[in-house]
Amino acid sequence: MVNSRDVARAAGVSQATVSRVMTPGTPVSDATRARVLQAMAAVGYQPNLAAQTMKTGRTGTVGVVVADLTNPFYPQILDALSDAFDEAGYRMTVWVADSAKNDAALLAIRQGSVDGVVFTTVTETSSELHGALERQSPLVLVNRTLAGVDCDQVGSDNVAGGALVADYLVRHGRTRPAFIGGTPLATTSQGRLHGFATRLAELGHPLSPDRIFQGEYTHRNGYAAMARALDGSDAVDSVFCSNDLLAFGAIDAARSAGTAVPDDIWIIGYDDTDMASWESFDLTTVRQDIAGMAGAATRMLLARIQDPAAPAEQVVLESRLVIRGSTAHQPA
Amino acid sequence: MVNSRDVARAAGVSQATVSRVMTPGTPVSDATRARVLQAMAAVGYQPNLAAQTMKTGRTGTVGVVVADLTNPFYPQILDALSDAFDEAGYRMTVWVADSAKNDAALLAIRQGSVDGVVFTTVTETSSELHGALERQSPLVLVNRTLAGVDCDQVGSDNVAGGALVADYLVRHGRTRPAFIGGTPLATTSQGRLHGFATRLAELGHPLSPDRIFQGEYTHRNGYAAMARALDGSDAVDSVFCSNDLLAFGAIDAARSAGTAVPDDIWIIGYDDTDMASWESFDLTTVRQDIAGMAGAATRMLLARIQDPAAPAEQVVLESRLVIRGSTAHQPA
């Protein structure tokens, strides 16, 4: 591998001058700069990142932890994060799924292989996480957030989102809804259920416990839960799924059972992933501003890397209901 | 940040000894090792990766370039690659989409920020790629491959896959098929079309040019192409889409147009992504062994990193047709 010393030799300058040419804001004469740049091109020089990192303490790489990529929400947020970090000139190391990866990402900060980490999928307050925060490791929680934890967080108002759905259903006379949720460990699913159930109760149509189904955020579970909901003795007239993936499964189950959507049953999802608007699903869903979440997370992480001691920021994005064909009514 | 010198001080040994404790196969007495390990734990030591990289020339990180994550094929292969590299103890830097990212990944090898790169989405023979190969940069092409390029490649036999579909359709009397393909730049789509058209001609039912539709690999394009195919004056009785995502769009278009699948038209995809088996699509498709591709690519890249000068290996995986409800017949 050719290094800055080789370039220096070729250009007839010192190694330090080569380094200065690469560092914006350092004084180098135009003539010298030109000679060095030409030498760099001639020998095919690329600065060694490990050496730069060792001197500067910055890697130019951030970490991102995503959950299960079979949930289209994660590819979409990963895509948006990729664009944003790319724009900022950062590389992105990705850890996919399973909770052990959260700790791997935190370890990476300590080992100096990333400058900071975005978590899209925190499920609980681990001691590792607390340790990282005490060490002022730059990290941002996006999507799944943790109440009472003092760190940068970007989420949407899941409670309000759940309430939105309750309002909409009751307003249109759908007073016997079921709830199909993700794992209770997911703070997103918790919030959506809470907002939904609370508002239903306020409106005089409390959600009965046997109409609450919870499991992993998978198509299969959405399908299975819907099959059970349709099987129940008392007729369910609508289903609120705590994400789109579950709703796709629910729609498929309804289709298999010969239950018409929306004639016999209304189905509502959460996220507004690209697929929600596909004709196969045409899903009414609570829209999350995925690109907005990614943009805010990126901005916050980069700011945090600049100033690890700054006060933590919490961003809550608004969500809104997008009405499509899996329910029959336009909003009032 | 605590370094190995701090640990040495705490353990009452030299810094070199601390380093030896971390390096398997180096002689350290049990007593010393124990003292050092205890000191490491006490001070919360983590070795600095940039320093290790500078000495060893290895980063322990590989790069992966994926295209558009809205195509479920890519999340699936990314997932599989993530598992495989994780198992091997490597971190994974991901570049998402657009062809400029291929060059960014090649640059990363030269800068020493990754030890090697897996490309899932090469579209053409760029000079950058050739330069990288001359430099013996460790890289593997998976999924999209390049004939005549001397480097490690893992693909499936797209020509045979296309022929498989032609055989199947003609055997069941579907002799007026259309082809909906991805961008002609994608070697995958090229091969599938080639195999399909060639076999159709051999069977006496040549594919007419006005029944060939090509565009980006998106749901929208699958939809639009199907709409045009259904609109054509001469009746198309079947459609072969060069990936599942296009086929999902095609199914949605048929659904919107009131064209029954498979009664009026048969639809076949390629990939066998998870979604292909969802009830909404129930898609007959050519199955690619995605996990097998990822496993082979990982194995080959790690071997290449060990020995950059070894002869290149080309792996071609078999594909097979998975019959589902978007076509009516079980295989003969």
Added chain:
DNA sequence: CTGAAAGCGCTTACAG
């Protein structure tokens, strides 16, 4: 504006 030199935190011959 430019060079000589120190040092980031490791690994690894070289002695002992």
Added chain:
DNA sequence: CTGAAAGCGCTTACAG
């Protein structure tokens, strides 16, 4: 088995 020392390839005060 262990220590002292060199060096990986940069950045950045310190002189001039």
